Amino acid sequence: MALFEKGFVHVYTGEGKGKTTSALGLTLRVAGHGGRVAFVQFMKGWPFYGEISGLAKLESVDHIVTGRPDFVDRRNPDPVDISEARRGFEKALNILSEGSHDLVVLDEIIVAIDYGILSSAETLKALKSRPAHVEVVLTGRNAPTELLDYADYVTEMVEIKHPFRKGITGRRGSEY
Amino acid sequence: MALFEKGFVHVYTGEGKGKTTSALGLTLRVAGHGGRVAFVQFMKGWPFYGEISGLAKLESVDHIVTGRPDFVDRRNPDPVDISEARRGFEKALNILSEGSHDLVVLDEIIVAIDYGILSSAETLKALKSRPAHVEVVLTGRNAPTELLDYADYVTEMVEIKHPFRKGITGRRGSEY
Numbered sequence: 001m002a003l004f005e006k007g008f009v010h011v012y013t014g015e016g017k018g019k020t021t022s023a024l025g026l027t028l029r030v031a032g033h034g035g036r037v038a039f040v041q042f043m044k045g046w047p048f049y050g051e052i053s054g055l056a057k058l059e060s061v062d063h064i065v066t067g068r069p070d071f072v073d074r075r076n077p078d079p080v081d082i083s084e085a086r087r088g089f090e091k092a093l094n095i096l097s098e099g100s101h102d103l104v105v106l107d108e109i110i111v112a113i114d115y116g117i118l119s120s121a122e123t124l125k126a127l128k129s130r131p132a133h134v135e136v137v138l139t140g141r142n143a144p145t146e147l148l149d150y151a152d153y154v155t156e157m158v159e160i161k162h163p164f165r166k167g168i169t170g171r172r173g174s175e176y
Numbered sequence: 177m178a179l180f181e182k183g184f185v186h187v188y189t190g191e192g193k194g195k196t197t198s199a200l201g202l203t204l205r206v207a208g209h210g211g212r213v214a215f216v217q218f219m220k221g222w223p224f225y226g227e228i229s230g231l232a233k234l235e236s237v238d239h240i241v242t243g244r245p246d247f248v249d250r251r252n253p254d255p256v257d258i259s260e261a262r263r264g265f266e267k268a269l270n271i272l273s274e275g276s277h278d279l280v281v282l283d284e285i286i287v288a289i290d291y292g293i294l295s296s297a298e299t300l301k302a303l304k305s306r307p308a309h310v311e312v313v314l315t316g317r318n319a320p321t322e323l324l325d326y327a328d329y330v331t332e333m334v335e336i337k338h339p340f341r342k343g344i345t346g347r348r349g350s351e352y
Binding site: 010017018024033158159160172 | 179180184186188190192193194196197198199200201202203204205206207208209210211225226227228229230231232233234278279311324327328329330331332333334335336337338339347348349350352
């Protein structure tokens with residue numbers, strides 16, 4: 001039986017910490033309730049993220065990672081960035097339309113849209129293709145208005161204080 | 177070996193969704209890196225949270241739940257609310273000062289402080305008692321200035337859009 005009678009759409013956006021992290025937390029919660037989760041990551045091909053082995057510990061979670069290890073140049077994305085994003089999108093579209101999972105996370109898809117690698121129109125269409133019980137989380141900065149309008153929950157993570165400003169870079173276990 | 181060379185303090189606050197959820201996500205990430213986590217929950221005695229069985233799937237996580245199943249009356253907390261919060265606090269204090277865990281989550285401790293059940297002075301003292309490698313997350317609305325000043329990361333979850341406003345209550349797998 002599906003976990004959700006009606007699946008909602010969450011957007012986690014903003015400059016602050018906690019977008020992917022919240023999606024991971026929701027995954028843990030849904031897995032705890034016995035639900036099935038697809039966690040699709042965009043532009044995250046770097047192999048040292050803690051979520052890779054963390055999600056692997058949860059047997060009802062399918063983790064799909066796309067992207068290159070390197071950062072994407074927003075003004076000049078590599079052809080591989082584009083093909084990797086398309087690969088993630090096709091996977092996500094299949095998973096959404098099949099309705100095989102209670103929760104589908106599209107991690108950083110909003111960044112791929114913001115960079116012009118994917119479109120918000122095709123993303124909206126994919127969301128609308130899902131059966132009613134499928135809950136979806138989209139994360140990333142600079143969410144476009146069409147997605148915000150369609151979403152049921154929108155949370156903006158606002159950075160009030162951050163040590164990187166003091167010159168500290170991302171730390172293993174905290175940022176990745 | 178400790179996961180963090182220097183453990184930082186995170187505060188997740190604000191009215192929006194994603195405070196406990198982010199703490200759960202950080203737990204998953206740290207567990208993924210092989211780190212040990214203590215997840216101490218305050219005012220959360222209700223037994224149907226998805227995080228209970230979710231966290232139980234992660235073998236390097238100790239989950240300590242305190243509180244009654246009922247909501248706490250802010251103007252008139254039950255003696256059990258107070259004794260439960262104290263039980264959680266003493267546990268947390270021991271765990272923090274021992275330095276046995278890489279990450280210590282004090283979930284909703286800020287609410288207990290806001291309700292006057294715990295004090296920010298004793299919480300700060302507990303934070304300062306920890307060895308340098310221990311990372312800490314505190315969650316809850318209405319974080320007091322002293323905690324914000326002490327924290328390294330402060331993120332405010334701002335609710336932009338929420339279906340409860342349309343009359344929908346918390347849903348299994350999403351809010352709990």
